Amino acid sequence: MRRALLITISFLTVIIIYSSASWGEEKKPTPNPPTCPTCCETMTPYPDISADDLMRINIYVKYTKFAQDYKGIGFVKLINKKGFTRTRDWGRYRIILNKRSDVMDYKDLVVILGPQNIKGLSVLTWNYLDPKKDQEVWLWLPSLRKVRRISQSESDDPFMGSEFTTEEISTRKWEDETYTMIGEKKFDGYTAEFDGKTYYKDANCYVLEATPKRKEWYYSKRVIWLDKRFAGLIFDEVYDPAGRKWKTFLKHYAIWENGCLPQIFLEGKDQLASHRTVIGFKEEDITFNSNLKEGFFTEKTLMRSKW
Amino acid sequence: MRKDHLILIASITLLLFSFFIQLPVHASLIDKDKLTLSGFLKNATSVNLDDLDEFLKIRNTIQLEAEYRLTKNIHFFTIFRGWYDSVYDAEATWRKRKYNRKHLSRTKDTDWLRECYIDFYSDYLDIRIGKQQVVWGTADGVKILDIVNPIDMREFNLELTRGLDADVRIPLWMLKLEYSPTVNGTLQFLFIPDFESNFFAPADAPYAVRAKNAGERRLDVLRDMGADVVIHRKKPGQTLEKARIGVRWLDVIKGFEYTLNYLHGYSHAMSRHFMGIKPIGIPFFPGSVAYFEDRYAQTETFGASFSKAITKGPLRGYNFRGEFAYVKNYDNGYGNKDDQVDVGEVDQYNYVLGVDKYFWTNWLFSFQLIQYWLENKKEHSYHYLFGPTSDILDQCETILSLSISTDFMHERLKPGARVFWGDDNDWETNLRVEYELRDYLILAWGMHLFNGHSSQLFGEFRDRDTMYLEMKLGF
Numbered sequence: 001m002r003r004a005l006l007i008t009i010s011f012l013t014v015i016i017i018y019s020s021a022s023w024g025e026e027k028k029p030t031p032n033p034p035t036c037p038t039c040c041e042t043m044t045p046y047p048d049i050s051a052d053d054l055m056r057i058n059i060y061v062k063y064t065k066f067a068q069d070y071k072g073i074g075f076v077k078l079i080n081k082k083g084f085t086r087t088r089d090w091g092r093y094r095i096i097l098n099k100r101s102d103v104m105d106y107k108d109l110v111v112i113l114g115p116q117n118i119k120g121l122s123v124l125t126w127n128y129l130d131p132k133k134d135q136e137v138w139l140w141l142p143s144l145r146k147v148r149r150i151s152q153s154e155s156d157d158p159f160m161g162s163e164f165t166t167e168e169i170s171t172r173k174w175e176d177e178t179y180t181m182i183g184e185k186k187f188d189g190y191t192a193e194f195d196g197k198t199y200y201k202d203a204n205c206y207v208l209e210a211t212p213k214r215k216e217w218y219y220s221k222r223v224i225w226l227d228k229r230f231a232g233l234i235f236d237e238v239y240d241p242a243g244r245k246w247k248t249f250l251k252h253y254a255i256w257e258n259g260c261l262p263q264i265f266l267e268g269k270d271q272l273a274s275h276r277t278v279i280g281f282k283e284e285d286i287t288f289n290s291n292l293k294e295g296f297f298t299e300k301t302l303m304r305s306k307w
Numbered sequence: 308m309r310k311d312h313l314i315l316i317a318s319i320t321l322l323l324f325s326f327f328i329q330l331p332v333h334a335s336l337i338d339k340d341k342l343t344l345s346g347f348l349k350n351a352t353s354v355n356l357d358d359l360d361e362f363l364k365i366r367n368t369i370q371l372e373a374e375y376r377l378t379k380n381i382h383f384f385t386i387f388r389g390w391y392d393s394v395y396d397a398e399a400t401w402r403k404r405k406y407n408r409k410h411l412s413r414t415k416d417t418d419w420l421r422e423c424y425i426d427f428y429s430d431y432l433d434i435r436i437g438k439q440q441v442v443w444g445t446a447d448g449v450k451i452l453d454i455v456n457p458i459d460m461r462e463f464n465l466e467l468t469r470g471l472d473a474d475v476r477i478p479l480w481m482l483k484l485e486y487s488p489t490v491n492g493t494l495q496f497l498f499i500p501d502f503e504s505n506f507f508a509p510a511d512a513p514y515a516v517r518a519k520n521a522g523e524r525r526l527d528v529l530r531d532m533g534a535d536v537v538i539h540r541k542k543p544g545q546t547l548e549k550a551r552i553g554v555r556w557l558d559v560i561k562g563f564e565y566t567l568n569y570l571h572g573y574s575h576a577m578s579r580h581f582m583g584i585k586p587i588g589i590p591f592f593p594g595s596v597a598y599f600e601d602r603y604a605q606t607e608t609f610g611a612s613f614s615k616a617i618t619k620g621p622l623r624g625y626n627f628r629g630e631f632a633y634v635k636n637y638d639n640g641y642g643n644k645d646d647q648v649d650v651g652e653v654d655q656y657n658y659v660l661g662v663d664k665y666f667w668t669n670w671l672f673s674f675q676l677i678q679y680w681l682e683n684k685k686e687h688s689y690h691y692l693f694g695p696t697s698d699i700l701d702q703c704e705t706i707l708s709l710s711i712s713t714d715f716m717h718e719r720l721k722p723g724a725r726v727f728w729g730d731d732n733d734w735e736t737n738l739r740v741e742y743e744l745r746d747y748l749i750l751a752w753g754m755h756l757f758n759g760h761s762s763q764l765f766g767e768f769r770d771r772d773t774m775y776l777e778m779k780l781g782f
Contacts, residue, residue, distance in 0.1 A: 078717050086719070086746050115746040116345050116781025134618035136562050145473040146442040146453075149564060149614035151626040154668045161718030275717065293430055299557065299564075300433060300485055300493050304426065306374055306384045307345075 029057050031066065032259075038289045040066040040259035045231045051179035051208050057231035058224075059174045061253075061261055063094070063106060069292040070094040072262065073113070074281035077194070078161055081274035088160060089113040095292050098129060105129045107297035108170065111305075118142070120307025124297060125152075131175040140302040147302050156218040162277035163247055163268035165218070176214070177222075182207040187225055190235060190250045192267045194278045199252050199265075200235070204228040219246065227253075230261055245271055254283050262286045346371040346782055353775035356754065361400060363513045363773055364462070366392040370421070380428040386421040389414045394513075406509040411461065422478050433485040438478045441497060443555060443568055445612050445628040446659040448708060448725060449677055452568060452610045452630040455479075455497065455553055457575035459506045463514040463768060465755055468725050468737040477503050489558070497553035497570075502543050504603065505575045507695075517767040518697035521645045522579065529597045534590035538599045539582075543573040562618065568610035568632075573603040576694065578638040578650045604638035604652070624664055631658040641686040644762070645697050651686035655679065670713045677706040698762040705730040719743045733759025733766040751777040 029049070031041035043057050043066065064070045076088045091111045097104040105127045112121040120142035125135045134152040141148055155167035167176075189201030210222040220243055225235035232253050240246040252265040264286070266279040349368045355361040368390040375383045395401050395412040402408070409415065424437025444452030448467050456476040466475045480501035486494045508515045510523030526536050543549045551572025558565060582598035584590055590597060612630035617623055634655040642648035661675040681691055684702040693700040712723035720742050727735040739753035755773040759766025 080717075086717075086743065114345075116347055117743075117747070117749050117779060119345060119781075128618070130619075132619055134616070134623060136616055136618065141470075143470050143473055144442070145440050145476070146444075149445065149616055149626055149628060150663065151616045151624045151665065152618070154624075154665050157665070157669045158717065161714070161716075295430055295487055295490050298487070298491055298493070299559075300487055303485070304428065304433065306382075306426075307372070 029053050029060075031060075034259065036258065038258060040256075040261070040288060042066060042230070042259040042261075045206070045228065049206075049231075051181040051206075054181075054206055054208060054226055054231050055174055055177075055179050055210070055224075058226055058233050061230060061232040063096075064260075064262075064288070065096050065098065065106070067260055067288040068096055069288065069290060070262075071287050071290060071292070072281045073285040074279060076160055076162060077276075077278040077280075079194075079276040079278065086161075088115070088118070093292060093296070095294060095297055097294065101129075103128060103130075107294070109297055109301065120305045122302050122305055124299070124302055125170065126297070127170075131173045135171060138299060138302060140305050142305070142307045147299050162279075163270050163275065164249070164266075164277060164279075168249070177210040177212050180209045180211075182209055182223070184228070185225075187235060190248075190267075192250060192265070192278075193269070193276060194267055195265075199250055200227070203234065205234065206231065216241070230255070232261060240272075247271060254286075258288075260288045262288070341376050343374040344372070347779050348782075349777065349779040351775060351777045353773045355770075356756070356772035356774050357770050362394045362398045363771070364392060364775070365394045365397060366390055382426045382428075383424075384426065385423040387419055388421040389419050401513060404511040406512060411508065411512055431487050435483040436481075438480050438501075439483065440473065440476045440478050441481070441483060441495075441553070442472075442476075443566065443610065443612070444630040444659075445614050446630055446661065446675065446677070447673060447710065448727070449659060449675070449706070451657045451659050451677070452612055452632050454570060454575075454608060454632070455499070457503045457505045460516075461506060461508045461512070461514060463508075463516065464735075465514070465737075465773070468727075468735070468755070469739060469753065477506065479503060491560075492556070492558040495553070495555040495557070497551070497555075499551040499553065499572065500545055500547065500549075502545060502549075502551075502573060502603075503575070504542070504577050514768070514771065516695040517762065518692075518695055521697045522647075526597075529584075529590050532590040533593070534584060534595045534597045536597050536599070538579070538601060540577075540601045541603070543603055549573065563613065563615050565613045566611060568608070568612070570608040570610070572605070574606045574634075574637065575603070576638070577601045577603060578640060579647075580650055602638065602650075604636055606637055607635040609633045609635075626663040627661070628663070629658065629660040631656075639681075639700075640692045640694070640697075641689040642692055643689065644692075644699055647692055647697065648689055649687075651691070653686065653691060654682035656682075670711065673708075673710045675706075675708040677708065679704045693764070696762055696764060696767055701730075727765060729759065729764050731759065731763045731766075733757075733763040735765040735768075747781040749777075749779045749781075751775075751779075753777075 029043050031043045034041050043060050045054060045057060060066060071093045073091045076090060078086045090113060093109040094106055096106045108125045110123045112118050122140035124138040127135050137150050137152055139148045139150055152171065153166045155165060155171050157166045159166050159169040185205055185207050187200050187203040187205045189198045191198045205228060206226040208224045210224055212219065219238045220241050221239050223237040224233055226232065227234050234251055236249040237245055238247040248269050248271065250267045251263055253261045254264050255261060264281045264283055268277040347370050351364060351366045353364040355363055368388065370386060370388045372386050377383060392412045395408045420438065422438050424435050424439045427434040441455040442453055443455060450458065456479055459475045459477055479499055481497055481499040484496040507519055510519045529536055553570045556567045580600045580602055582600050584595055584597045610632040614628040616626045636652045637655050638650050639653050640647040640650050657679045659675055659677045661673060663671060663673045665671050680703050691700040707728045708725060710725035714721045722740045725737045736756040739751060741749060741751045744750055753775055757765050757768040757772060759769060761767055761769060
C-alpha cells in the first residue's frame with residue numbers, strides 16, 4: 001500500500017512537473033536563425049497566433065528587422081485627382097542594432113536623389129528601443145550645406161507630402177495601438193491604379209482591427225490585412241475620426257529565397273481627396289546584409305553630400 | 308593659388324589616391340551611377356517697394372554640377388556657375404553710379420568655378436581637397452560660428468534670410484580631414500592656404516551698407532579738396548605660414564550633440580587704416596595723395612555649439628540649440644558716429660541660443676536669441692563703431708529672431724516668414740512663398756521689409772523694402 005502510494009505520488013509529481021514545463025513553453029514569435037551569411041532571420045506566424053503577436057511580426061517585417069542592414073533605391077510619386085504627377089527619387093539605408101545594443105533599435109538614412117531643387121536632402125534618424133522615446137533626427141539641407149538637428153516630425157505629418165504619414169512610414173510602434181483579431185479571410189485582391197496589376201488576389205490573410213491608444217488622433221481605427229505566410233501588412237484601411245473610410249494602402253513584398261522580405265511597391269490612396277501616392281523600388285536595387293557599419297549612420301556621412 | 312600650394316596639394320592628392328584606391332568601403336550616399344550631371348537656370352527679379360519703378364535686381368544664373376566616381380571611395384565633384392545682373396544696364400539709377408559695375412553685374416575672375424574637389428572616403432578618415440565650403444554652427448540667418456568661409460553680402464543679408472546660405476558663402480581652396488576615432492565622434496582638421504575677404508556691395512549700390520556710403524562720402528571730401536585717394540589692399544600673403552588652421556571635435560552623447568571649435572588665421576573682415584597724406588600732410592597741396600590701407604586682422608576663434616532634441620517627457624518635441632564664439636584680437640574701428648578715428652583690437656563674445664518646435668502637425672516655429680558682446684566699450688575714450696552702419700556700438704547688441712514655416716497641397720506650396728528685431732527697435736521682416744509648378748520648375752515670391760532709424764542695422768535699408776520673384780528650372 002505504502003509502495004503504491006509512493007508510486008502514485010511520484011507519478012502525479014512527474015505529471016505536474018511535465019505540465020508546468022509545457023505551460024512555460026507558451027508559443028512566442030521568435031526569429032529563425034539565418035541559414036547563410038546573407039540570409040535573413042525569418043519570423044513566421046504559428047497556429048492560433050494572437051493579434052498582438054501577429055502585429056509584433058508585422059513590425060518586424062515592416063522595419064526589416066529580419067536583416068542586419070538594408071539599402072534600396074526607389075521613387076515616390078504624388079498623383080492628384082487630375083493625374084498630375086510629381087516624382088521624388090530616393091535612396092534608403094538602414095542598420096538594425098537591437099541585437100547588439102540595449103538602447104538603439106535601428107538607424108535609418110533617407111537621401112533624396114531628385115528632382116534638382118531638393119536633390120541631396122537627407123534625413124538621418126536614430127530609433128530607440130524605448131517605445132516612449134522619440135526618434136533623433138538630423139537633416140542635411142542642400143541650400144544651407146549644413147546639418148540641422150530637428151525634433152521628430154509630428155506623427156500625423158504627411159511623409160514627403162504623400163498619403164503616408166510620418167508614423168506610417170517610420171515612427172509607428174507596436175505599443176501605439178491595441179489589436180483585435182477579426183478573423184482569417186481570403187483577400188479579394190487590389191488593382192493598383194498606377195500599373196493596373198492586381199495584387200494578392202485570393203491571398204490567405206489574417207484580418208485585424210487596430211485602434212490608436214492616443215485620444216483624438218487623426219484616425220479612429222485601421223482594418224489590417226496580413227499575409228498568412230509571413231504576417232506582413234498587405235492592405236490597410238484607415239478610418240477617419242468620423243468613422244468614414246479615409247485611406248487605403250497596399251504593400252507588395254518580394255519573397256526572397258534567403259528569407260528577406262523587401263517591400264517593392266506601395267500605393268496609398270486618399271478616398272476622400274482622390275490623391276494617390278506610389279512608392280516603388282526595383283528589386284535589383286535592394287540589398288540586405290551588405291555589412292553596413294554603424295559609423296555610416298552619422299553626421300559625417302551627411303556631410304559627404306555634395307548637393 | 309601659389310605654385311608651392313598646388314604642388315603640395317597635388318602631392319597629397321596622389322599619395323592619398325594610391326592609399327585609398329585599395330580600401331573596400333561603403334562610401335557615398337548613393338553609389339549607383341558613375342557620372343551624375345545636374346544644374347539649374349534661375350531668374351531672380353526684385354523691385355523696390357518704396358518706388359515700384361526701381362528694379363533692384365534682374366539676375367539670371369546658370370549652374371552646372373558634375374560628380375564623377377573614379378572608384379567606390381574616390382569621387383570628383385565640381386560646380387560651375389555664371390550669372391549676369393542686367394539691372395545695372397536696364398536701370399538708370401544703378402547704371403550711372405561710379406562703382407565698378409563689372410564686380411556687381413556678373414561673375415568675376417575665377418568665381419565661375421564655384422566648387423571643385425576630390426573626396427576620399429574610408430570608415431575612419433574622410434578627406435576633401437579642393438575649393439569647397441565648410442560649415443560650423445547651428446544658427447539660422449546669422450553668422451556666429453559659421454566663419455570658415457567668407458560671405459558675399461552684396462545683397463546685405465537677404466539671401467541668408469531666404470535660407471540660401473550656400474549661395475552666399477565664398478568657397479575656398481582647402482584641405483579638410485574628418486577622422487572618426489569613435490562611432491559618433493569626429494575630429495575635423497582644416498588647412499586653408501587660400502584667402503578671400505567678405506564681399507560687401509560698394510558705396511551707392513542697391514544694398515550698400517551705410518558705413519560704405521559714409522566712407523565714400525569722406526573720401527569724396529578729400530578728393531574735393533584736391534587730394535588723390537589711394538587705397539592699398541593688404542591682403543594676407545598666400546604662404547604656408549599665413550594659412551588658416553581649423554579644428555573641430557564633434558560628438559553625440561546620449562542624444563546631446565556638441566562641437567568644440569578652434570580657428571586660427573586672418574579674419575575675412577577688412578578694416579581701413581588711414582596712413583597719412585603726402586607729401587606734407589594736408590590735402591590742399593598740389594599733388595597731395597591720401598593713403599589708406601585695408602587690412603585683415605590675425606584672429607583666434609574659440610567656439611562651441613550644441614543641440615539637443617527632447618525625445619521624452621513634458622518638453623518632448625522641443626529642439627534646443629546654440630553656438631558660441633570667442634574672437635580674440637578682432638580689428639574694430641572706433642571714433643564718433645560716422646567718423647572713424649582709428650582701428651583698435653578688441654575681443655568679441657558672440658552667441659546664439661535657439662529653440663524649435665512643431666505645432667499643429669507641420670507648423671515649425673524657430674526662435675533665436677543672438678548677442679554680440681565686446682570686451683571693452685571704448686578705446687582711447689572713443690566708442691567702438693558698428694561695421695555695417697558706422698554707428699556707436701553698444702557693449703552688448705541683442706537681436707531676436709522668429710521664423711515660422713509650413714506647407715500645404717502635399718508640400719507643393721511652402722510659405723514661410725522670418726522676423727529679426729534689433730535692440731535699437733529696428734526690424735527686418737521676410738516673407739516667402741514657394742510653389743512647385745512642376746518637378747523641375749519652382750516659383751518663389753517674397754518680400755523683405757525694413758524698419759528703424761537709418762543708422763541702425765535693419766533701419767539703414769528702410770527705403771529698400773523689396774519684393775522679388777524667382778523662377779528656377781532644374782535639370
